[in-house]
Amino acid sequence: MxxxxxxxxxxxxxxxxxxxxxxxxxxxxxxxxxxYGGGSIKKNGVYDQVxxxxxxxxxxxxxxxxxxxxxxTLISAVALAKCEKIDFLLAVGGGxxxxxxxxxxxxxxxxxxxxxxxxINPKIxxxxxxxxxxxxxxxxxxxxxxxxxAVISKIETSEKYAIHHEHNFPRFSVLDPExxxxxxxxxxxxxxxxxxVHVMEQYLTYPANAMVQDRFCEGILLTLLEIAPKIMADNKxxxxxxxxxxxxxxxxxxxxxxxxxxxWATHMIGHELxxxxxxxxxxxxxxxxxYLYDVMRDxxxxxxxxxxxxxxxxxxxxxxxKIDKAILSTREFFESLGVNCSLSAxxxxxxxxxxxxxxxxxxxxxxxxxxxxxxEIVKQILDKxx
Amino acid sequence: MxxxxxxxxxxxxxxxxxxxxxxxxxxxxxxxxxxYGGGSIKKNGVYDQVxxxxxxxxxxxxxxxxxxxxxxTLISAVALAKCEKIDFLLAVGGGxxxxxxxxxxxxxxxxxxxxxxxxINPKIxxxxxxxxxxxxxxxxxxxxxxxxxAVISKIETSEKYAIHHEHNFPRFSVLDPExxxxxxxxxxxxxxxxxxVHVMEQYLTYPANAMVQDRFCEGILLTLLEIAPKIMADNKxxxxxxxxxxxxxxxxxxxxxxxxxxxWATHMIGHELxxxxxxxxxxxxxxxxxYLYDVMRDxxxxxxxxxxxxxxxxxxxxxxxKIDKAILSTREFFESLGVNCSLSAxxxxxxxxxxxxxxxxxxxxxxxxxxxxxxEIVKQILDKxx
Numbered sequence: 001m002x003x004x005x006x007x008x009x010x011x012x013x014x015x016x017x018x019x020x021x022x023x024x025x026x027x028x029x030x031x032x033x034x035x036y037g038g039g040s041i042k043k044n045g046v047y048d049q050v051x052x053x054x055x056x057x058x059x060x061x062x063x064x065x066x067x068x069x070x071x072x073t074l075i076s077a078v079a080l081a082k083c084e085k086i087d088f089l090l091a092v093g094g095g096x097x098x099x100x101x102x103x104x105x106x107x108x109x110x111x112x113x114x115x116x117x118x119x120i121n122p123k124i125x126x127x128x129x130x131x132x133x134x135x136x137x138x139x140x141x142x143x144x145x146x147x148x149x150a151v152i153s154k155i156e157t158s159e160k161y162a163i164h165h166e167h168n169f170p171r172f173s174v175l176d177p178e179x180x181x182x183x184x185x186x187x188x189x190x191x192x193x194x195x196x197v198h199v200m201e202q203y204l205t206y207p208a209n210a211m212v213q214d215r216f217c218e219g220i221l222l223t224l225l226e227i228a229p230k231i232m233a234d235n236k237x238x239x240x241x242x243x244x245x246x247x248x249x250x251x252x253x254x255x256x257x258x259x260x261x262x263x264w265a266t267h268m269i270g271h272e273l274x275x276x277x278x279x280x281x282x283x284x285x286x287x288x289x290x291y292l293y294d295v296m297r298d299x300x301x302x303x304x305x306x307x308x309x310x311x312x313x314x315x316x317x318x319x320x321x322k323i324d325k326a327i328l329s330t331r332e333f334f335e336s337l338g339v340n341c342s343l344s345a346x347x348x349x350x351x352x353x354x355x356x357x358x359x360x361x362x363x364x365x366x367x368x369x370x371x372x373x374x375x376e377i378v379k380q381i382l383d384k385x386x
Numbered sequence: 387m388x389x390x391x392x393x394x395x396x397x398x399x400x401x402x403x404x405x406x407x408x409x410x411x412x413x414x415x416x417x418x419x420x421x422y423g424g425g426s427i428k429k430n431g432v433y434d435q436v437x438x439x440x441x442x443x444x445x446x447x448x449x450x451x452x453x454x455x456x457x458x459t460l461i462s463a464v465a466l467a468k469c470e471k472i473d474f475l476l477a478v479g480g481g482x483x484x485x486x487x488x489x490x491x492x493x494x495x496x497x498x499x500x501x502x503x504x505x506i507n508p509k510i511x512x513x514x515x516x517x518x519x520x521x522x523x524x525x526x527x528x529x530x531x532x533x534x535x536a537v538i539s540k541i542e543t544s545e546k547y548a549i550h551h552e553h554n555f556p557r558f559s560v561l562d563p564e565x566x567x568x569x570x571x572x573x574x575x576x577x578x579x580x581x582x583v584h585v586m587e588q589y590l591t592y593p594a595n596a597m598v599q600d601r602f603c604e605g606i607l608l609t610l611l612e613i614a615p616k617i618m619a620d621n622k623x624x625x626x627x628x629x630x631x632x633x634x635x636x637x638x639x640x641x642x643x644x645x646x647x648x649x650w651a652t653h654m655i656g657h658e659l660x661x662x663x664x665x666x667x668x669x670x671x672x673x674x675x676x677y678l679y680d681v682m683r684d685x686x687x688x689x690x691x692x693x694x695x696x697x698x699x700x701x702x703x704x705x706x707x708k709i710d711k712a713i714l715s716t717r718e719f720f721e722s723l724g725v726n727c728s729l730s731a732x733x734x735x736x737x738x739x740x741x742x743x744x745x746x747x748x749x750x751x752x753x754x755x756x757x758x759x760x761x762e763i764v765k766q767i768l769d770k771x772x
Contacts, residue, residue, distance in 0.1 A: 001628040002401070003400060003401025003404060004400050005397065005400070007396070008394070009393070010393070011391065014389060014644070014645060015387075015388070015645070017389075210628075211605075211609040211612065211629045215604070215605025216601075216602055218601070218605070219600075219602055239387060239595035242387040242596075242645075243597045243598060255641065258632070259401070259628070259632075
C-alpha cells in the first residue's frame with residue numbers, strides 16, 4: 001500500500017425529506033447565491049423545497065449552468081456573486097452544477113485578471129481561499145457532492161480540464177433518493193456508467209496490496225451491476241435509488257483511492273471526445289474503457305484477473321481467455337444499458353481521432369497508472385474503438 | 387436504507403515514516419500535552435520519533451494511561467493540562483490512550499465540579515467545546531483514531547461507559563504500519579478480534595437494503611479472515627500490517643454504519659465482563675458474540691444467512707444448518723487466534739453472571755438493533771457462554 005493522506009470534511013445529509021435541513025447548515029446571516037441548471041428542479045419540486053427551506057435566508061439565484069459547465073457561463077455567475085457580495089453558495093443540481101459552483105467559489109475570491117488561470121494553473125488555484133458552499137444533489141453520477149474536484153470546459157478553445165483544490169469540498173451535501181424519481185433514462189444510465197468507471201479508474205490498475213480498498217471498490221461495482229437493470233425497469237424504487245446515490249458518492253470521495261495507484265486515462269481521453277463532439281461524458285467512458293483495458297492488458301493483468309473473478313465469477317480458461325471475458329463482460333454491461341460502444345456509431349470521425357491524438361502528442365501526454373499511455377497508445381485505443 | 391448524517395473530519399496520515407508529519411499539523415504556538423501509556427513507545431522508538439518531530443514545539447508529557455483508561459488516572463491529566471494551560475493534546479498509543487485523551491479534551495474545557503458527569507450525562511458533554519487533539523496510533527483495534535467515541539472506566543464503582551461527542555474527532559491521526567512490528571501476539575490477536583466484532587455490530591442486524599455498506603463490511607471481514615493467520619505467523623510484514631490498520635480504522639469510523647441499524651449488545655455485555663473481571667475487551671467480545679448470535683438467531687436470520695454465504699461460502703443445508711455453520715465458523719475463527727470462547731475457562735463465575743444480569747435489570751436494559759435484548763436475554767447468552 002502506498003503512503004497517503006486522506007481528509008474529507010463534507011457532511012452528508014442523506015434520506016427522504018432532508019432538503020429542509022439546509023436551513024440550519026447555512027448561516028442565517030449569509031448572503032446566498034443558489035446555482036442551478038436548466039430548470040428541471042422547477043419541474044420536480046426540488047426548487048420549491050429549497051426556496052421553502054431558505055425562506056428566512058437572503059437568497060439570489062443564478063440559473064443556466066449547463067452540462068459540462070462552461071467557463072463562459074460561469075464568469076457571469078462570478079461577476080454576479082461579487083456584485084451582490086455573496087458569501088455562501090448553494091449548488092442545486094448534478095455534477096455539472098456542483099462543478100461549476102466549485103469554480104465560482106474559487107473565482108469569486110480570486111483577484112487576478114484572467115479567471116481561466118484558475119483552471120489551467122494549479123498553483124494559482126491553491127493560493128485561493130474558496131467561498132463556502134453546500135449542495136443539494138439531484139443526479140447521482142460524478143461524486144462531486146463529496147469531493148474537491150471539478151471539470152470545467154471552455155467553448156472558445158474546445159478545452160475541458162479537471163481542477164482540484166484541497167479546501168474546495170462542499171460544507172454539506174443533501175442526498176435525497178426521491179429526487180432521482182424524475183430523472184430521464186439517459187441520465188440514469190449515464191450516472192450508473194459514470195460511477196462504474198470512476199471506481200474502475202481507481203481499481204483497475206496494478207495490485208498494490210490494498211485489500212480493504214479493493215473490496216470496497218468491488219462492493220460498489222457489484223452493487224451497480226445488481227441495481228442497474230432494476231433501476232432501468234423501475235425508477236421509483238427508494239432503496240434502489242438510495243443504493244445508486246451511495247454508490248455514486250462513495251465511488252469518488254477519496255475512500256476507494258486511499259494508498260492505491262490511479263489510472264484516469266479513460267477520463268482524459270473521454271474529455272477530449274466530449275469537447276470535440278459533445279458526446280455525453282458517460283458515453284465516452286463506456287466506449288473508451290473496454291478498449292483501454294484491452295490495449296493495456298499486460299500492465300493491468302493482475303487486476304483484470306482479480307476483477308474478472310470477484311465481479312463476474314470468471315475462473316475458467318487461460319489467463320488471456322479470462323481477461324478477454326472480463327473485458328467483454330464490462331462492455332456487455334454498458335451495452336445492456338443501451339450504449340453502442342463504438343466511436344463511429346456515435347459520429348466520431350477518423351479526423352477527430354487524429355485531432356485528439358495530436359493534442360496528446362503536443363502535451364507529451366503520459367497517462368495511466370504507470371504513465372505509459374502516450375499519444376501513440378491513445379491512437380491504438382481509439383482506432384480499436386472506432 | 388435509513389436516513390443518516392455522516393461527517394468525519396479526521397485527517398489520516400498513513401504510511402512509513404509519517405510520524406514526522408505531526409510537526410506541521412500542530413500549531414507552532416500551541417502548548418502541547420503528549421499523552422501515552424505504560425512506556426512501550428519508549429521501547430519501539432515511537433516516543434523518540436514524536437519528540438524529534440516536535441523538537442520546536444512546547445511539549446509536556448502525561449504518561450500512565452492504562453488499558454481500559456481509568457477516570458481516576460485521567461483527572462490527574464486534566465488537572466495538569468489546566469495548570470499548564472495546554473491547548474493541544476497529542477495521544478500516542480492505542481485505543482485506550484486515545485479514548486482517555488478524548489476525555490481529557492472534554493474535561494479540561496469543562497467548568498463543572500464533577501468530571502464524571504461528562505461520562506454519564508451526554509447533555510453535559512454535548513455543551514463542551516473540546517480541546518483539539520491529534521493521535522499517533524500504535525495499536526490497531528478500537529478505531530478511536532478516526533471517530534468521536536471513547537470508553538472510560540471508573541475503578542471506584544467498577545463501571546465502564548461509552549461517551550460520544552460529535553466534535554471530539556482527532557484533528558489528525560498518523561498510522562504508520564511499521565509501529566505494529568513490536569506488538570505482542572496478545573495485542574495483535576485482540577486488535578483483530580476487536581475490529582471483526584466492531585464490523586459485526588454494524589452489519590449483523592437485520593437487512594436494511596444498504597448494499598454498499600454491507601459490501602464494505604464484508605470486505606473488512608474477508609480481509610481480516612485472510613490476514614489474521616498471516617499476521618500471527620509474521621508480525622514484520624508491512625502490507626499485512628497496513629491492511630490490518632486500514633481494517634481497524636475503517637471498521638469504526640462511521641463508513642460502515644451509514645443508514646443501517648446497529649447492535650452493540652456484545653459490547654455492552656463485554657464491558658461488564660471487563661469491569662468485573664478485568665478480561666481483555668476483545669476476549670469478552672469473542673466469548674459473547676457467537677452466543678449472542680445464537681440466541682438472537684431469529685431476529686438476525688436474514689443477515690446471518692447473507693454473512694454465512696458471502697463470508698464463509700455457506701450455501702448448502704437448511705436455513706438453521708446454514709446459520710449454525712455461520713456461527714460456528716465465527717467462533718472457530720476466534721479460537722484459531724487462541725481464544726477459549728467460554729466464560730468459565732476465563733475465570734468468570736455464575737455469581738458474576740448474576741451480578742451482570744442484575745445490573746442490566748436495574749437499568750431496564752433493552753439492547754440490540756431491535757431493543758429486544760433484555761436482562762433475561764443477557765442471562766440466556768451468558769449461561770450459554772458459561
